[in-house]
Amino acid sequence: MELPSLDLNLVVVLHALLQERNVTRAGERVGLSQPGASAALARLRRHFDDPLLERVGTIYELTPLAQALRSQVAETVANLQLVLSARPGFDPKRAEREFTIQCSDSVLYLLGPALVRAVTAAAPAVTLDLQPVDPRFLFDPPAAVRDVDVLILPRGLFTSTTEIDGADLYEDRWVCVTSQGNHAVGNTLTKAEVAAARWVVSFRRPPLTSPIDAALAALGIDRRSTVKIQSLTMLHRMVAGTDLLVLAHEMVVGDLTAQGLRRVELPVVLPSIREAAWSHPSHRLDPGHRWLLAMIRQASLEVRRPSTSPSPDALATVPPAY
Structure with missing residues (x-):
């Protein structure tokens, strides 16, 4: 099975963006500066060919695709954490x-x-x-x-x-x-x-x-x-x-x-x-x-x-x- 080419770190950023609906807060959540979070959002937009976040007045709203991805990405990140946190012993x-x-x-x-x-x-x-x-x-x-x-x-x-x-x-x-x-x-x-x-x-x-x-x-x-x-x-x-x-x-x-x-x-x-x-x-x-x-x-x-x-x-x- 061949997975789509996407940096796994971007999946974590995507999860934060979908949860926070704010570039600055999402960046703070994953340890990125505001420019770094904006750059990550730009890469995600190119990958999905979708804006993901759209400004409505003074706030950002999720696009229909982003809404559909929200629960799936949350589950994916949780599963990744489960797998990657496995240790042989303590x-x-x-x-x-x-x-x-x-x-x-x-x-x-x-x-x-x-x-x-x-x-x-x-x-x-x-x-x-x-x-x-x-x-x-x-x-x-x-x-x-x-x-x-x-x-x-x-x-x-x-x-x-x-x-x-x-x-x-x-x-x-x-x-x-x-x-x-x-x-x-x-x-x-x-x-x-x-x-x-x-x-x-x-x-x-x-x-x-x-x-x-x-x-x-x-x-x-x-x-x-x-x-x-x-x-x-x-x-x-x-x-x-x-x-x-x-x-x-x-x-x-x-x-x-x-x-x-x-x-x-x-x-x-x-x-x-x-x-x-x-x-x-x-x-x-x-x-x-x-x-x-x-x-x-x-x-x-x-x-x-x-x-x-x-x-x-x-x-x-x-x-x-x-």
Whole structure:
């Protein structure tokens, strides 16, 4: 079989162009300057005898041919990565490699220390690059996991596909917390009190709204936010000495009494948070990646949830959310 004459590097550029629909951003994605990306686009146009990208007003749109190529090229690049990333073996004691893991600050707080201890002990020359989650997972899950080794997100927040599935790590759950000195509410809230209270919330930029608020809204409960922060590990610390309430991760909160806090039961049972490790299928033949996943799963065994149970007075169950 004879393949058409085309530099494989141009296939990678084509994939970026079809995804980004912008020459500059596509170049940045594959490490090309703007002139280099423009030159690559010109070669691709000559090869396909099609403009591929056409200016419509102030933006570029894909031509019909480019639209038809988009999914095929994405699948081709994924298969190429799968084939070309194959390695005969992985020796952690000798490996000099960097692994990129993206996760929330709560996962980093709970899982990070155990993972760092395990990896640095087993693989002294391996580097861990621990990053915040790329918001691309909202719009293009395959792209979000393609450029990292592992993306750790809870089930229900990350949309799995046939090709991409997650390895379960640990479960946490939401708890409602307030200051011990807050006498405005008792130990159990009614729906009316949930709506009337002032809350600290984990702020997420549009289009990602709080799934917990979406679930509460389905039951006719709307929280009134007074403080918004982009941190899951700092949520509960904001309510000390105030009359505010917060929904926080139970294992992150830790010992309430020592922090001058107390737990308040909600009129609904919130779903558990099931953290999972997601990775792109192009990593499947990489023994180094399989080793990393094994280390993450092993470290997750050290994450243990407190043995408290939900209130028996719960009146309803909210659909799964994060």
